[in-house]
Amino acid sequence: MPENNINGNTEENPNVLELIDEDGNTVPFEHLDTVRIDGDDYIICIPYDDEEEEVTEIAIFKLDKDAASEDCLSQVLDDELVGRIYEEFKKRNIDKFDFE
Template sequence: MSEEFGNDFVTLTDEDGNEVEFEHIDTVEYKGETYLAFIPAELAVEEEAEVVILQVVEENGEEILATVEDDEVADAVFQLVIERAEAEEE
């Protein structure tokens, strides 16, 4: 996967080679690892969005974003993102 850090919008390349624009909505730490949460950029905030959770991993000295293979980890990180979003709204 490719990524561009530094702003709220990134273009990610999916496993089929399609480029999709995403909005970065949160970064969370879970069990010592860093995860980033994204939603598709074209969605309005009110819409139910598919949240994409990616893990920051180091590969050849570079930080890259990788798909989270473990569903339990992805669900736990997703719950953290939701709890933080709800806390911000209060």
């Protein structure tokens, strides 16, 4: 999902973002936190499934602006940057989540 457009929050859960992938499919993600690293904002999400209780992966997106100055998200693929963002997320949320 290299480039995503934000479709907005769902009515049932305001923490769920509906993102539009490169194929035009709507993919729900639950927003966990927003972290600022080196002046850029990164959104930490998990794939949203209201029936799944175990989280197996997270997704990290950089908050950008598209050509029309609309908010859009791009997935962070740089392993070093992902590690820095994840470590900051863990520090900020040590009491909220079980990090194993």
